[in-house]
Amino acid sequence: xxxxxxxxxxxxxxxxxxxxxxxxxxxxxxxxxxxxxxxxxxxxxxxxxxxxxxxxxxxxxxxxxxxxxxxxxxxxxxxxxxxxxxxxxxxxxxxxxxxxxxxxxxxxxxx
Amino acid sequence: xxxxxxxxxxxxxxxxxxxxxxxxxxxxxxxxxxxxxxxxxxxxxxxxxxxxxxxxxxxxxxxxxxxxxxxxxxxxxxxxxxxxxxxxxxxxxxxxxxxxxxxxxxxxxxxxxxxxx
Numbered sequence: 001x002x003x004x005x006x007x008x009x010x011x012x013x014x015x016x017x018x019x020x021x022x023x024x025x026x027x028x029x030x031x032x033x034x035x036x037x038x039x040x041x042x043x044x045x046x047x048x049x050x051x052x053x054x055x056x057x058x059x060x061x062x063x064x065x066x067x068x069x070x071x072x073x074x075x076x077x078x079x080x081x082x083x084x085x086x087x088x089x090x091x092x093x094x095x096x097x098x099x100x101x102x103x104x105x106x107x108x109x110x111x
Numbered sequence: 112x113x114x115x116x117x118x119x120x121x122x123x124x125x126x127x128x129x130x131x132x133x134x135x136x137x138x139x140x141x142x143x144x145x146x147x148x149x150x151x152x153x154x155x156x157x158x159x160x161x162x163x164x165x166x167x168x169x170x171x172x173x174x175x176x177x178x179x180x181x182x183x184x185x186x187x188x189x190x191x192x193x194x195x196x197x198x199x200x201x202x203x204x205x206x207x208x209x210x211x212x213x214x215x216x217x218x219x220x221x222x223x224x225x226x227x228x
Binding site: 032042091 | 143154
């Protein structure tokens with residue numbers, strides 16, 4: 001069945017470091033792919049998305065490219081800030097009515 | 112952008128009482144909403160899929176008589192934790208699907224922290 005696998009955390013980085021959080025997926029067809037972010041004590045917010053192969057989603061300095069050949073949607077940011085500390089969830093939706101989430105990756109950025 | 116509102120954000124109740132959590136889509140209609148439970152180590156557990164006008168679909172292992180879900184309108188779904196016990200203490204999160212051209216997008220509520228004494 002459809003599923004998402006993302007790298008386990010927690011991840012701790014110094015401010016201005018480069019961030020990569022790996023996400024790979026298994027799906028039939030052509031799902032849409034998402035990254036959600038959850039700040040402490042809050043619900044999840046959509047960070048970025050891509051709906052077809054080779055699309056690049058971007059927001060707030062974060063980027064992820066939909067790679068069908070490697071079934072991946074890795075999240076990257078060139079220079080993280082303390083305010084980026086949060087839990088990041090990779091997700092896919094094959095139909096628009098079903099969503100599958102990874103287990104989440106906790107990121108802590110230290111000054 | 113689309114907003115999903117959840118209420119209450121925090122609730123404390125005595126063991127044995129029932130608690131209702133509301134999830135509203137504020138600027139779009141949602142035929143499908145989801146209810147999740149989030150455990151301390153961050154993972155989201157899908158509890159049920161709520162479909163407007165029909166019975167909710169519960170995931171395996173979720174007691175439908177304990178977690179009552181009602182999706183009475185296109186903008187409101189409610190989760191009622193009946194006869195709550197301390198082990199039901201958790202962070203409950205709802206989400207709503209906004210259908211767009213060719214794909215749906217999922218928007219989350221702010222979450223509700225339930226503490227059962």
